[in-house]
Amino acid sequence: MILLVPSLIIALMYFMFQNAPIRPGEVSPFNNACLILLGLLPLVVMFLITSIAMQRERASGTLERILTTPLRRLDLLGAYGTAFSIAAAAQATVACILAFWLLGFTTAGSAIWVFVIAIINAVLGVGLGLLASAFARTEFQAVQFMPVIVIPQLLLCGIIIPREMMPDWLQWISNVLPASYALEALRQVGAYPDLTATALRDIAIVVGFAVVALCLAAMTLRRRTP
């Protein structure tokens, strides 16, 4: 499921937009949608998977048991990050092959950067998921963090409405959400053949957010609990 579902969703979008008119000189709506999906779907999927996996570890007691072993907390986080990043890489590979080769998705910039941004978003999703799992006592609660943490980011990052057109206070909020920068980086790669300074800066910012999320998650892994 984890490998195929994003590709299936992208294929679904392709068929949705098949009959949509393309204005001359403008990019097809499918192209826009596919770029966003390729880049941001890993964030959503990895957040869900990680928050539930970690919440299960906490609830079943295996986390407490692991913390009595010589394993260091950073090793545990690194392991989670690596494992899910590899899954995200596999997922993104399948999705990119489908999009670029079969569905006619094009970007002005290199496809590699789309792939890289997708992986970085996956790591961000892992960090946020690990952090969110600390505040959920049951899987039921863990799942409900999705509408709290992920959906506002998707709404405010500029997918539906450009950020400049939103009221000031919403723009301020979107400035501190990592998805805004991830989307901007994706759009830069889609529009320009070379990697722009803006895209590089945005990628660095998202990496920074991911690192901060992982560090905060490390603080929630306490060996001693009441």
Place this chain on the structure above:
Amino acid sequence: MLTSSSDELLAGGAGPAVDIDHLRVIRGKRPALHDFSVQIARGTITGLLGPSGCGKTTLMRCMVGTQIVASGSVTVLGQPAGSTPLRHRVGYVTQDPTIYDDLRVIDNVRYFGALYGAPSSASDEAVDAVGLHELRTANGGNLSGGQRTRASLACALVCHPDLLVLDEPTVGLDPVLRTDLWAQFTALAQAGTTLIVSSHVMDEADHCGDLLLMREGNLLAHTTPAKLREDTGCQSLEEAFLSVIRRSTVPAAS
């Protein structure tokens, strides 16, 4: 306070395996352990006995280093409990079997073995030691209660710890399996491992060299099965324990 057997056992001079000094633990605004002090000698099997809710699990978590303590100290094998060098040497089996349901038994044991740096041959030995050889490829979720307990035990045995802390390992097991496990515990103790086993079945106390009787977070007695029978004049250890409780509550009543 009944006679303590620890003095003779500590004569070896290696230092106690566990040294607890004036330990106080508060859980959920209520004290779980009151001014608890005890020394447990190396190479022994110590039984932690007492009714449910008396603080056995809390005490074990203090020894393993996962419990926040209000005051007092817990020293295990000469180091503060939960410190990094100790984590290779202390094995912990929780009350509820904490294994992964999605993994096979052998994969569970290999996983925990990898966390301790044990070779994969140690995993096979541990699975055989608990008698799960035929079920090594069964999924954790498909095991019966007793099999899960044994799998959880194998995950702790894989690292050959110096101190093994077992929280009610025989609960829900049939008498044959129980005897089998206690035979293994005895063998481990003879090889030098210190075992701390908790139970609320008093009859299992006969297998232990040392007994810690607890009630409501207090240490009622630190004794041996023989001395307990002598001091209370009861043959059955269950009656002996009840007699100890009655003795400790009578002064408060009068």
